[in-house]
Amino acid sequence: MQEFTRCLVFCALLGPVYASCPPRCECSEAAQTVKCVSKDLRSVPTGIPGYTRNLFITGNQISRVGPESFMGLSNVTNLSLSNNRISEVESHSFAGLLRLRSLDLSSNQLAVIHPEAFTFHNQSLRELNLSRALYNRSSVTALATSLRCSSMGSLRSLDLSDNSLIYLPSHVFSHLSSLRRLQLSNNSLVAIHNSTLSGLEQLQELDLMLNALKTLTEESLRELDSLPNAALLLGENPFTCTCEIEPFALWLNRSQDRIRDAEDLVCSFPASMRNTSILAAGTLTLGCYQRDARADLALQTSYVFLGIVLGFIGLIFLFVLYLNRKGIKKRVYDMRDACREVWEGYHYHFEVDSDPRLSQVSTDAEI
Ligand SMILES: *[C@@H]1O[C@H](CO)[C@@H](O)[C@H](O)[C@H]1NC(C)=O
Ligand SMILES: *[C@@H]1O[C@H](CO)[C@@H](O)[C@H](O)[C@H]1NC(C)=O
Ligand SMILES: *[C@@H]1O[C@H](CO)[C@@H](O)[C@H](O)[C@H]1NC(C)=O
Ligand SMILES: *[C@@H]1O[C@H](CO)[C@@H](O)[C@H](O)[C@H]1NC(C)=O
Ligand SMILES: *[C@@H]1O[C@H](CO)[C@@H](O)[C@H](O)[C@H]1NC(C)=O
Ligand SMILES: *[C@@H]1O[C@H](CO)[C@@H](O)[C@H](O)[C@H]1NC(C)=O
Ligand SMILES: *[C@@H]1O[C@H](CO)[C@@H](O)[C@H](O)[C@H]1NC(C)=O
Ligand SMILES: *[C@@H]1O[C@H](CO)[C@@H](O)[C@H](O)[C@H]1NC(C)=O
Ligand SMILES: *[C@@H]1O[C@H](CO)[C@@H](O)[C@H](O)[C@H]1NC(C)=O
Numbered sequence: 001m002q003e004f005t006r007c008l009v010f011c012a013l014l015g016p017v018y019a020s021c022p023p024r025c026e027c028s029e030a031a032q033t034v035k036c037v038s039k040d041l042r043s044v045p046t047g048i049p050g051y052t053r054n055l056f057i058t059g060n061q062i063s064r065v066g067p068e069s070f071m072g073l074s075n076v077t078n079l080s081l082s083n084n085r086i087s088e089v090e091s092h093s094f095a096g097l098l099r100l101r102s103l104d105l106s107s108n109q110l111a112v113i114h115p116e117a118f119t120f121h122n123q124s125l126r127e128l129n130l131s132r133a134l135y136n137r138s139s140v141t142a143l144a145t146s147l148r149c150s151s152m153g154s155l156r157s158l159d160l161s162d163n164s165l166i167y168l169p170s171h172v173f174s175h176l177s178s179l180r181r182l183q184l185s186n187n188s189l190v191a192i193h194n195s196t197l198s199g200l201e202q203l204q205e206l207d208l209m210l211n212a213l214k215t216l217t218e219e220s221l222r223e224l225d226s227l228p229n230a231a232l233l234l235g236e237n238p239f240t241c242t243c244e245i246e247p248f249a250l251w252l253n254r255s256q257d258r259i260r261d262a263e264d265l266v267c268s269f270p271a272s273m274r275n276t277s278i279l280a281a282g283t284l285t286l287g288c289y290q291r292d293a294r295a296d297l298a299l300q301t302s303y304v305f306l307g308i309v310l311g312f313i314g315l316i317f318l319f320v321l322y323l324n325r326k327g328i329k330k331r332v333y334d335m336r337d338a339c340r341e342v343w344e345g346y347h348y349h350f351e352v353d354s355d356p357r358l359s360q361v362s363t364d365a366e367i
């Protein structure tokens with residue numbers, strides 16, 4: 001009887017640790033894998049066995065994770081929480097996962113991301129998937145803060161695709177110095193500003209497909225040139241082939257070896273240029289610099305011509321003056337004499353008019 005009771009107590013204590021599997025989950029000790037897939041779970045289940053290396057809690061209704069969610073799961077290397085409704089990630093939520101290498105938070109609604117949400121006691125994380133994970137584009141600010149406070153110096157791959165991002169805060173990746181692969185495809189980025197990509201010295205692949213890039217400005221090109229070892233993907237952007245695209249087209253020609261899809265990049269606008277290769281647009285169709293140069297040349301030519309004509313007219317004038325020098329001299333003397341006569345006449349009248357006695361004399365004389 002006592003033996004039986006002891007066994008009961010013993011089994012009750014050990015049961016959850018060894019034999020059990022959380023309700024609505026499938027556990028395989030041989031595969032060290034636990035799956036709780038599409039089971040309407042509202043929170044991370046308790047009682048996940050300690051042997052678990054691969055943990056999939058996907059397609060449920062989980063709305064938040066916190067520091068208690070993954071306690072004692074130090075063997076987990078792969079954790080997927082994709083397709084839930086996680087809107088809040090508290091500080092140190094994943095800190096107990098000492099061997100975590102891959103974290104998949106894709107297809108969630110992250111709005112509240114605490115600054116220390118991505119701190120790990122052991123810099124073991126290699127892959128972070130945040131594809132379609134942000135609630136809206138404003139969430140990127142909180143994400144940027146948590147990435148800057150994170151301890152993910154060993155992260156190799158970050159997926160931020162499908163998030164409707166319209167901009168990236170500066171220095172957002174500056175703590176991810178081991179990052180090799182960065183996916184930013186299917187967002188709404190319009191430019192790559194200064195210091196957006198700073199700190200990514202080791203980057204090998206940057207995917208910017210399906211964004212809203214109309215061209216890449218000199219600033220953007222400088223930023224991309226700060227990652228000399230990264231292969232780039234730029235396809236499916238609404239490139240607009242007006243003269244502003246020329247620096248980009250020239251850069252593209254120069255950097256063809258690292259733009260993986262350089263030959264597939266085509267103009268989307270204007271309609272007349274649609275489907276024209278940007279590599280060709282730079283050299284053949286646009287010709288903006290040549291046109292400017294031609295206009296400049298025409299302008300300069302017209303100025304020079306005007307100068308010559310004016311100079312010629314001036315010369316003829318001087319020549320005519322020279323030929324007529326005698327006549328002119330005579331005319332000048334004549335004029336001077338005429339003026340003198342007029343002047344003296346005027347002077348005389350003026351003096352007579354202004355002297356009352358003289359006028360008196362003349363009136364008297366008239367009488
Ligand atoms: C992790 O796995 C090892 C070996 O499989 C095991 O000895 C250890 O108890 C596990 N850790 C936990 C917390 O269960
Ligand atoms: C850190 O992670 C490595 C494997 O990535 C593991 O061998 C080591 O034990 C971990 N450190 C701690 C303190 O658990
Ligand atoms: C676990 O993650 C690694 C990458 O860190 C990956 O290569 C591996 O396939 C994943 N395992 C499972 C079972 O998903
Ligand atoms: C991230 O998750 C999405 C959706 O689950 C998947 O399509 C994508 O391949 C994942 N990214 C990486 C780098 O594994
Ligand atoms: C994002 O969601 C928050 C919270 O609902 C809201 O305050 C903010 O205005 C939203 N931002 C955008 C760009 O929709
Ligand atoms: C791009 O992302 C949106 C969600 O942000 C999604 O609805 C759409 O299917 C994605 N497009 C592609 C081509 O992946
Ligand atoms: C970007 O950097 C250049 C020089 O490197 C500077 O002239 C420009 O003002 C900067 N732009 C911004 C938005 O900081
Ligand atoms: C552009 O090219 C694609 C594939 O090469 C083709 O399917 C599409 O019809 C073309 N569009 C126009 C407007 O020529
Ligand atoms: C493009 O590059 C090639 C050599 O790589 C060069 O011959 C050609 O002139 C360049 N085109 C332009 C417009 O610079």
